[in-house]
């Protein structure tokens with residue numbers, strides 16, 4: 001089982017990637033591929049849709065049906081594709097700005113609609129692609145290129161937002177917790193409905209450098225020391241909780257639409 | 271109120287004719303966000319599409335609507351959206367995306383007075399230039415413009431056909447007058463041609479979604495059918511992957527514009543009436559073409575040599591420069607400040623006098639106003 005050959009799922013001729021040395025996005029890429037492999041999915045039945053940003057460049061490297069859409073709109077593109085091809089597994093990869101700033105409305109609407117997409121939000125606490133500006137996920141007080149005196153705004157709690165908007169599956173992990181991350185993405189993919197997996201991921205070049213967090217390895221250690229599993233929550237004051245935070249069964253949109261069409265069969269003017 | 275969608279003569283509204291034409295053309299997916307004066311289109315399609323196994327979805331805004339349309343088109347469905355000025359503005363980035371990625375789709379803009387919220391219930395032709403140039407960057411686009419309910423039905427089908435044949439977004443531009451007017455339409459039209467999507471015939475490893483070979487319009491595989499390729503709004507190579515290489519970009523650009531510019535005969539539809547002996551030629555489209563035609567008839571009754579030109583394809587704009595060789599004066603009638611006037615001046619290049627009759631106060635240009643311009 002463990003002998004997964006990730007290369008089978010990659011467009012190796014597109015490598016090397018555009019990502020900076022030490023960037024966490026590659027770890028998320030590996031986790032997604034292993035989850036797809038464990039589910040035994042055929043590459044033809046998998047689509048990956050992304051927006052614009054460093055995280056969103058992932059689609060170019062995977063050997064699936066891939067859409068590099070416009071900034072913030074990946075979930076809306078994916079909604080159309082999923083409705084046209086309900087049998088496909090549609091994975092949506094977004095940066096935190098992509099998913100929650102420009103794409104924030106699509107994010108909560110997709111959660112409310114509960115359409116069967118697996119949304120992976122790679123949260124590096126910053127706008128990576130454009131050079132380290134503050135995002136709606138940047139912690140209060142943190143430094144960004146456009147917050148030279150410290151960020152005045154509080155960050156979104158992505159799992160809480162997704163849960164309150166109606167997502168049936170919500171999880172959070174980090175690129176340090178690689179094995180856990182594989183499992184969460186696999187569970188998200190298995191879930192029928194809108195699943196959200198937030199992955200805290202290091203951007204050593206912008207967020208790390210601007211906030212004196214050290215090397216990429218130091219940032220991974222930070223995730224180890226400053227997050228806590230939901231099973232031990234309560235034991236770690238002020239730590240970010242990781243885990244499957246929501247897992248519930250709710251009516252899924254494409255199935256509901258299919259049932260509607262079937263119930264109308266024979267009633268049309270043709 | 272029900273639009274008849276098949277068989278015999280039907281009395282229907284322009285917006286209902288859009289819905290009926292879209293269904294006749296094989297519409298499989300429609301996504302929109304409510305806006306006046308386009309609402310009747312979604313009212314009909316939300317009822318009709320589920321009955322036919324098609325998809326109707328009301329999205330959270332117009333950006334999401336056009337995005338979902340593009341996604342569904344990649345899934346293999348003929349897909350469309352409908353809106354008015356404010357929503358049309360929001361769609362522009364993704365219309366540019368569809369143009370650059372060559373994904374067929376149809377966008378209906380039932381214009382209202384503008385800019386801004388403008389006059390939601392009043393007619394306007396103010397989006398003519400936005401339809402052409404609303405998305406950033408040079409890009410090819412096809413814009414059709416009906417002036418009657420019957421033409422609306424026909425041009426809607428044509429919009430889908432052109433979008434599939436040339437792998438491009440096609441905009442059906444309408445004005446509120448035609449959208450809300452009721453007229454007789456014969457359904458089905460004799461010999462309606464419906465163009466299916468051209469699919470690759472080669473094995474997946476030989477498929478190039480942006481091939482720059484002899485064929486100007488490479489076939490488009492649907493997602494999920496074994497052809498795993500990439501779509502990006504970045505400039506891309508023939509496989510669909512980002513590139514910055516001029517030797518890959520230039521052939522792509524040449525093909526992107528060439529597929530439209532070398533097929534103008536198929537794409538451009540322009541009606542001419544009584545122009546052989548005309549000293550004055552009226553140029554008008556949409557509802558204003560109706561006033562212009564009326565004015566032309568009145569002028570002919572008075573013995574004046576007046577003809578008219580009605581472009582049904584607004585962009586690419588028809589090559590009408592030859593009329594300047596005979597006509598002394600060209601009058602462009604529009605419910606805007608002269609958006610096509612400038613185009614006509616550019617083509618005519620000083621060979622005839624070019625004047626405009628324009629209104630942008632939410633009132634139709636009347637035949638009398640046009641007659642008045644003839645007297646100048």
Ligand SMILES: Cc1ncc(C[n+]2csc(CCOP(=O)(O)OP(=O)(O)O)c2C)c(N)n1
Pocket residue numbers: 052053054055056071094095096097098099122124126127128129130135
């Ligand atoms: C409409 C639009 N606005 C702005 C941009 C510029 N832009 C590109 S990526 C990006 C943000 C990237 O940050 P994030 O989504 O967090 O992803 P990351 O690069 O950090 O992975 C922005 C603002 C754009 N491409 N499109």
